[in-house]
Amino acid sequence: MSSPEVVVMGRLSADIYPAQIRTPLREQRNYVRYVGGFAGNVCTGLARLQVRTAIVSKVGNDGHGEFIRDFLTGEGVDAGWLRIDHTLNTPVVFCEIWPPDRFPLLFYRTPTCPDWELTTDDFDLEAVAEVAILLVSGTGLARDKSRVAHMAALERHRHTTIFDLDYRPSFWSGAEAYRHAVRAALPRADIVVGNEDEVRAATGVEDPRQGVAALRALGPGVLILKRGGEGAALFDGDRVNEVAPVRMEVVNGLGAGDAFLASVTHGLLRGIDLETAVRRANWAGAYVASQVPCSEAMPYLKDVDAAVPSIS
Template identity: 30%
Template sequence: MVVVIGSSNIDLTATVDRLPARGETVLGQRFVQSFGGKGANQAVAASRAGAEVRFLSKVGADAHGDLMAEHLQEEGLSQQVLLRDADASTGVAMILVDGAGDNQIVVVPGSNHRLTAADVRQHAALMADARVLLVQMEMLPETVEAALLLAKQHGLTTILNPAPACPLSPDLLKLVDILTPNETEVRTLTGMTDPSEGAHLLALQGGGIVVVTCGDEGAFLSCGKRRTHVPTFVVEAIDSTGAGDAFNGVLACALAEGIEIESALEKASAAGALATTTAGAQASMPGRRDIDRLCQFGTKRIRRQ
């Protein structure tokens, strides 16, 4: 059982030939409204990979909130607690995707920043009999810390995806078993440009196991004195939106099944790669069969030293 506590957004995505420079206007080719938010994305990713998922989030009492509630019900999550806030709009993400699959994203949190530590404690029953908690930083830091503390009290393995990156207190880091920044976030958190070195520094600061995801360069694992490079898989990428969320959701699923960290990271890497082959966030979350097939038959891209 995986518990995911986090954001729910409506994504507004425009496809462009190239991402605009500062102050520049470019014409787009396509516009799509879809479902996103790191919390919801990761919950859906874990569920499609085969996990039983309990999801806690907050949306507005608006049409976007209605759409999200209906969508998550159709996704068949084991249990969802979707709180409603009459004084805030449902979160929105505005996304630009270029021809190479790279993106720029602006998130307006809305109701996501109204999910409180008290809300988390009120729904502590979600932790019962679960094995893994997965949270992100699209909530208030005190809400994240409350979720991590509650999970540790219930004996869960805790995963924090520190996105978007912001300062992490030592007290919060002590509650994290696995920290999963991407290469941009690890640079923000540590000031280091080398992802392997950044992962090692975060581990020394109390981040437990640190996994830095680096797109087609794979991922770097740091645990104590052990450092491991996890290669990614060769795919035809069209949109990187949601790839990190697929990685985190499937990592949580694999760990909840008792899979060792290196094998769990391979499944997560396959999921992240597959997510880049489909446009959109939640629409791109792969199913278990495709993940297992890529792990078995796919070609890994090995980083040259």
């Protein structure tokens, strides 16, 4: 691969998804394994949208880590900065699937895991600083080593930086710890993406619009508020654009936000105006939510191009 256009840092996992939906974990006997986590899903989504993408993360020295590496390289992701931790195992995630809106997760990644042990020795800071877009998420700030590496990348980066709020309560001692970490990172972000619950967690403000204003006051010029079945809201300068949702039957909503982010990022790279990019992202998110997998359900560019003109 030639030089990447985008670098995605952060969380990886082997997602262990049930073969049966609407069934509690205690009754499940059969599962399918997929690549998951913020970085795994977003990298796959970008690669399928024909974006040259590199990942910065870590996996364990085990079969799950090999599975993740093989899948990502097979999708065309540059895994040169996907390092191996020889002490910790690759994290796994189990879930239950209760459409349309309940998808409880069981994470096996505490007290720490390979991607939380990421350091600046694991990647080329100067090379990352020069890519067109750097994508990071809140989860990468949840442990000291990873937080230092993420902040170093944010501080060095010379172009567009997108920060996904990506709040997972079980990764933090409390919302205040998450809030403190996010407040340190956001002055270095150009665009913030998150849902209403994540905005509340990041600000402590109950009203989403006031929370958006509080986050933007820290520096980011653009905030994209994901609203699930209600679409998205784009806050850009003094403008607020409500972008209509795309209606599809929801099967598993867990990967929708990552598909959304990949599509927005593709739009920015290709000079698509931001409102249109968000409209395309709404379709991509709905498409993934209509299926069981996350990474393996990410749409290809031809799918998005064909579908978006039909959105009213």
